[in-house]
Amino acid sequence: MASKVPTPLAAMNRRLLTLSLETHPSAFTIMTWNTLAQVLVKRELFPYCTKGELKLKTRLHRLFDEVRHYRPSILCLQEVDRENWSTRWGPFLTELDYQWRYYGARDKRHGCCIAWRATDWHCLDYRRVDLDRTQVLANYEPAEVNVAQVVALVRRTDLPTPLATATTPGAEPEDPGHPNAFTSDVAWRSDRSVPVGARALVVSNCHLYWHPQGVFTRLVQGLAVRQAVAEVNAVLGNRLPVVMAGDFNTLPDDPLYAVLHGHPLTPEITATLLTSIAQDPRLRTLQFDPERQRYLCSPTTPGPDGQSELPLASLLPVEQQRDLVAALWATTARTPPVTSAYRHYRRLDPAHYVPLDPAERGEAVDIQYFYNEGTWSGEPRFSVYTEFCGLLDYLFVGSPAPVRDQGSGLRVQALLSLPPESRLLPALPNLTFGSDHLSLMAVLDFDSNPAP
Structure with a gap:
C-alpha cells in the first residue's frame, strides 16, 4: 500500500527530457491538464482513495502546487469546477500573473480554461466553441454537448508598441449571454493583425x-x-503554427488520432466507427431525415426510471453509416495534419515502458492497462492512472500550410517526464497528485527555418 504522506513535487522525479541540444531564449512551455472536477468526484469511482484525498481543499492545494511549481507559459485546463472559478481558480491564476479565459458547456458544472503569462503573450483573438453547434458536415447535427476554446497569441516583446496588461482580481463574466464564460480582462478587444516578423501561434x-x-x-x-482552429488562423492570414491541447478521451489507436495525423481511411478504421455508431448510447436514434436532408438524433421517450428508452443499435442503415463515415473523413483534406509532441517519448524515457512488478503494485486496485506497443508509435503508456490506465491527453503541434512536409513552425525541444509508476500507487488521485490525470508539458520554440 502506498504511503499516505504527501511527497513534494520536487521529489517526484519529473524531469525535462531534452529532444534538441539547441537552446533559444524564445522557447516557451505549454501544459495541458485535466484537473478532475469536484462535481465528478464520487467515492465509488475512486474506491482506493481516502476521504481526505478526495476533499476539494486537499485536491486544490495539490493542483495549485503543481501549477505554481511548473508555471507554464501557456496553460490549458479541463474539468475545472465553475462554482470554484470566481473564488479560487481565477484569483489563483491572476496572482501568478496569468491572463485567462474560462468556458463551460451550458448543461455542465465544469469547463475549460486557457491561460497565458501576461508578461509573455498578448491575445490577438479568442473564440468559444460549442462542439454540438459546430457543423463539420452541412448535413450532420452533432449529438453531444462539449466545448473547446481557441486563442491566438503573439509574443509581447514582438509588439511594435508596449501594451499594458490588464487583469481583474477575481473573475468577471465575459458575456452576460454566456453564464459559463469568464475572463480576466473585460476590457480586451480582438486585434486580428499579426505584426510583421512577430512570433505568434x-x-x-x-x-x-x-x-x-x-x-x-x-x-x-x-x-x-x-x-475552429483553421478559421481563427485564416482570419490572421493562415500562417501561424498551431498547438491543439486537451483531454481528447482518445487512445493513440483510435480513429481521431489517425485523422489528426493525416492517415488515410482504412477498412479497420471504418469498422471501428461503424461499431461506435451502433453502440454509443447517444447515437442509437441516429437517422437520416429526408425532409431536412440531415443526419440527426431524434428525441427519445423517457422510460419509467427517467432514462431514455433507446434501441439496442443504431436506426441508421449500414450503407448510410458508411456514407457518413466517408464524408467525415473527406473533410480532413481541408486542414493539414498535426503530430503529437510526445510521440518520441519512448526513446527519451525507456524506463517508463517497463511494467511495474505485480508484487510492488499489490492487489488493492485492479488496473486495466490499454497500452499497445505495436500501434502507439512511441507515445507514453498513460496520462490517466486509475482502474483505467491509458493515454487520453495530448499536445498536438501543426502548421497552417496545406503541404504536409513544410514543417510546423514549432519545434519540440523538451518534454516533461511522466512520474515513476511506483509513485502513483495505488492509483490517482493521491496526496501528491490532485487529479486522476497527469499533466503533460512541452518546451516549444518557433522554427524560423521550416523544412522545405
Missing part, C-alpha cells in the same frame, strides 16, 4: 466526449476543434 483547448463507445462522436468533435 494559435492554441486550442478541448475536453471531448467521455463514453468508451463514443469513438465516432469524438471524431466529429475533434474535427470541429480543428475546423
Whole structure:
C-alpha cells in the first residue's frame, strides 16, 4: 500500500527530457491538464482513495502546487469546477500573473480554461466553441454537448508598441449571454493583425466526449476543434503554427488520432466507427431525415426510471453509416495534419515502458492497462492512472500550410517526464497528485527555418 504522506513535487522525479541540444531564449512551455472536477468526484469511482484525498481543499492545494511549481507559459485546463472559478481558480491564476479565459458547456458544472503569462503573450483573438453547434458536415447535427476554446497569441516583446496588461482580481463574466464564460480582462478587444516578423501561434483547448463507445462522436468533435482552429488562423492570414491541447478521451489507436495525423481511411478504421455508431448510447436514434436532408438524433421517450428508452443499435442503415463515415473523413483534406509532441517519448524515457512488478503494485486496485506497443508509435503508456490506465491527453503541434512536409513552425525541444509508476500507487488521485490525470508539458520554440 502506498504511503499516505504527501511527497513534494520536487521529489517526484519529473524531469525535462531534452529532444534538441539547441537552446533559444524564445522557447516557451505549454501544459495541458485535466484537473478532475469536484462535481465528478464520487467515492465509488475512486474506491482506493481516502476521504481526505478526495476533499476539494486537499485536491486544490495539490493542483495549485503543481501549477505554481511548473508555471507554464501557456496553460490549458479541463474539468475545472465553475462554482470554484470566481473564488479560487481565477484569483489563483491572476496572482501568478496569468491572463485567462474560462468556458463551460451550458448543461455542465465544469469547463475549460486557457491561460497565458501576461508578461509573455498578448491575445490577438479568442473564440468559444460549442462542439454540438459546430457543423463539420452541412448535413450532420452533432449529438453531444462539449466545448473547446481557441486563442491566438503573439509574443509581447514582438509588439511594435508596449501594451499594458490588464487583469481583474477575481473573475468577471465575459458575456452576460454566456453564464459559463469568464475572463480576466473585460476590457480586451480582438486585434486580428499579426505584426510583421512577430512570433505568434494559435492554441486550442478541448475536453471531448467521455463514453468508451463514443469513438465516432469524438471524431466529429475533434474535427470541429480543428475546423475552429483553421478559421481563427485564416482570419490572421493562415500562417501561424498551431498547438491543439486537451483531454481528447482518445487512445493513440483510435480513429481521431489517425485523422489528426493525416492517415488515410482504412477498412479497420471504418469498422471501428461503424461499431461506435451502433453502440454509443447517444447515437442509437441516429437517422437520416429526408425532409431536412440531415443526419440527426431524434428525441427519445423517457422510460419509467427517467432514462431514455433507446434501441439496442443504431436506426441508421449500414450503407448510410458508411456514407457518413466517408464524408467525415473527406473533410480532413481541408486542414493539414498535426503530430503529437510526445510521440518520441519512448526513446527519451525507456524506463517508463517497463511494467511495474505485480508484487510492488499489490492487489488493492485492479488496473486495466490499454497500452499497445505495436500501434502507439512511441507515445507514453498513460496520462490517466486509475482502474483505467491509458493515454487520453495530448499536445498536438501543426502548421497552417496545406503541404504536409513544410514543417510546423514549432519545434519540440523538451518534454516533461511522466512520474515513476511506483509513485502513483495505488492509483490517482493521491496526496501528491490532485487529479486522476497527469499533466503533460512541452518546451516549444518557433522554427524560423521550416523544412522545405
